[in-house]
Amino acid sequence: MARLARRPDLLLLLLWAALVTAGLVALYSTTHGPAAEFLPPSVRDNFVRQLFWAGLSLMAMGTVLLLPVRFFQSMAYVIYGTTVALLLLTLAVGREINGAKAWLYIGSIGFQTSELAKVGTVLAVARLLSTRQARIDTVRYALGAVALILVPAAIIILQNDMGTALVFLALVPVMLYWSGLPVATVLLVISPALAGYLTLVYWPAAAAFAVLFTAGIYWHTRENYMAALAALFTGGTAAVASFALAYVLKPYQLARVLSFTNPEAEAYRKTYGFHLVQSKAAIGSGGLFGKGFMQGTQTQGAYVPEQSTDFIFSVIGEEFGFVGAALVLLLFALLLVRLIRMGTECRHPFGLMVAAGVAGVILVHVFINIGMATGLLPVIGIPLPFLSYGGSSLLANTLMLAVVLNLHMRRDDFSIFV
Numbered sequence: 001m002a003r004l005a006r007r008p009d010l011l012l013l014l015l016w017a018a019l020v021t022a023g024l025v026a027l028y029s030t031t032h033g034p035a036a037e038f039l040p041p042s043v044r045d046n047f048v049r050q051l052f053w054a055g056l057s058l059m060a061m062g063t064v065l066l067l068p069v070r071f072f073q074s075m076a077y078v079i080y081g082t083t084v085a086l087l088l089l090t091l092a093v094g095r096e097i098n099g100a101k102a103w104l105y106i107g108s109i110g111f112q113t114s115e116l117a118k119v120g121t122v123l124a125v126a127r128l129l130s131t132r133q134a135r136i137d138t139v140r141y142a143l144g145a146v147a148l149i150l151v152p153a154a155i156i157i158l159q160n161d162m163g164t165a166l167v168f169l170a171l172v173p174v175m176l177y178w179s180g181l182p183v184a185t186v187l188l189v190i191s192p193a194l195a196g197y198l199t200l201v202y203w204p205a206a207a208a209f210a211v212l213f214t215a216g217i218y219w220h221t222r223e224n225y226m227a228a229l230a231a232l233f234t235g236g237t238a239a240v241a242s243f244a245l246a247y248v249l250k251p252y253q254l255a256r257v258l259s260f261t262n263p264e265a266e267a268y269r270k271t272y273g274f275h276l277v278q279s280k281a282a283i284g285s286g287g288l289f290g291k292g293f294m295q296g297t298q299t300q301g302a303y304v305p306e307q308s309t310d311f312i313f314s315v316i317g318e319e320f321g322f323v324g325a326a327l328v329l330l331l332f333a334l335l336l337v338r339l340i341r342m343g344t345e346c347r348h349p350f351g352l353m354v355a356a357g358v359a360g361v362i363l364v365h366v367f368i369n370i371g372m373a374t375g376l377l378p379v380i381g382i383p384l385p386f387l388s389y390g391g392s393s394l395l396a397n398t399l400m401l402a403v404v405l406n407l408h409m410r411r412d413d414f415s416i417f418v
Contacts, residue, residue: 008065008405009342015335016386016401020054020394022328023387025293026315030308033294035301046308046389053391057398064402069410072403073350076120076127080148083120086113087155098381100161114164115396117152118361121168122175122400124148126353129179142176142185149175163380167364174360178343178353184221187213188229192237199241206241210234275311276375278303283317283325283374290321308389310381313373328387332366339401342408351407358400 024047031039031047086104090113095103103110125145153168177186191213198206213234218227282298285291294300296318299307304314317325336359343355362385369384371377383390385397 006409008409009338012335012338012342012401012405015331015338016398018331019328019335019386020057022316022331023312023384023389024050024054026312026319026387027308027389029294029296029319030299030312030315033300035299035307043308049391050389050394053394056391057395060395061398061402061405064399065406065409067406069407069413072123072354072407073127073130076123080120080124083113083117084152084155087117087152087159089113091155091159094159100159100381102156102159102161102164110392112390112392114152114156114159114161115392117156118167118396119399119403121149121152121171122354122357122361123403125171125175126350126357129175130348130350130353142179142181145175145179146172161381163368163382166368166380167361167382170364171357171360174363175353175357178356179349184217184226188217188226188233191230191233195234195237196241199238199245203238203242206238207235210238275305275379276372278305279311279314279373280375282311282314286318286321286325288322290317290319290324293319295319309383310369310379310388311373312384312388313370316387317373329366329370332362332385336363339404342404346407346411348411351404351411354407355404358404361400362397 027050028047029035031044036044090102090104093104094101094113095105095110097103097110102112102114104113105111125148128141128148129145131141149168149171153165156165156168173186173190176189177183195206195209195213198209210231214227214230217230218224221227278298282296282304285298286296291297296315298304299315299318304311307315313325313328316328320327339355339359339362343352343359346352346355365382365385368377368380368382369388372379372382383393386394
């Protein structure tokens with residue numbers, strides 16, 4: 001049994017390989033099918049570059065698996081500090097691409113430093129919340145964890161990359177929940193996001209949510225201050241969002257925010273809603289089994305913008321249909337469940353916190369990206385993990401999986417920690 005525990009989890013490795021392969025297949029279709037004639041040479045090379053990054057990620061995974069288990073816990077804050085420094089360096093001298101100053105270049109090779117920051121942040125927050133003191137003074141350590149997350153998120157916002165910043169902010173409720181914080185407190189943390197979303201869709205629904213959520217919190221906790229916070233977080237967010245929509249946002253900003261609620265409207269379908277209209281058309285035209293590899297009319301006609309990155313799911317939905325899209329979602333579901341299961345099998349809370357953080361990052365990416373592709377969420381530029389083109393994203397996500405693999409296969413060594 002001891003020897004088996006030293007082997008990396010085969011199921012997680014197979015899921016990683018399956019997702020990366022699915023991404024390469026879809027990426028090959030977008031860059032070598034009929035759509036290739038509409039693409040610039042730099043984009044047609046995306047498949048080869050992604051293949052290179054997949055190989056590099058595999059080597060990085062192997063390297064991480066060789067490291068001692070003590071390394072990740074003892075060096076968590078150092079890794080975090082290094083990634084924050086890289087974010088600041090990028091803010092100062094990085095290259096701006098698509099409006100976001102988020103890239104550092106070494107020669108011709110570019111890297112999005114915010115992707116590495118996810119690795120450092122997950123490790124640092126896991127280190128903080130897995131200490132003995134965290135169980136004694138929950139609130140103080142919870143606030144410390146929030147601060148660790150907010151620092152890189154704030155720098156990324158300054159880089160004008162709101163989509164990636166949202167991934168960091170979404171880590172707050174995920175990691176606080178797995179640290180043992182009461183469910184009511186975690187729900188309070190995420191309630192502003194729900195209220196804000198409902199305000200965009202239909203403000204009476206946001207008002208109803210604020211009333212029902214406040215009543216539910218009071219019924220659950222019987223604490224007046226918790227109910228007051230619930231009313232402030234939900235009703236306050238709805239009020240601020242409504243005010244911003246009416247008086248703060250510029251017309252083009254308002255159009256971008258509202259276009260996802262009705263992208264087919266005449267005011268949006270040829271401008272800000274164009275991405276959503278074409279993506280939904282591609283997914284819908286795929287039917288049950290799809291139109292076949294390289295046979296998509298919407299994707300191969302280059303009607304879907306950014307289909308090798310943000311809208312790779314549209315390619316899968318059109319060419320492989322509902323069955324192919326559902327299979328991808330099943331792979332992600334299995335990956336998330338396996339990550340949490342591996343975390344619970346570790347003997348030390350650090351392993352659980354790291355696994356929960358990694359699962360949280362992947363879940364948020366999947367939720368937002370597929371929400372964009374299906375028109376449920378605004379287009380904010382979030383890649384689909386392991387599938388979308390992007391070497392930085394693929395490497396960072398693979399590194400996070402590798403850390404969980406290492407902690408799990410050496411889980412018996414955690415008994416020596418305090």
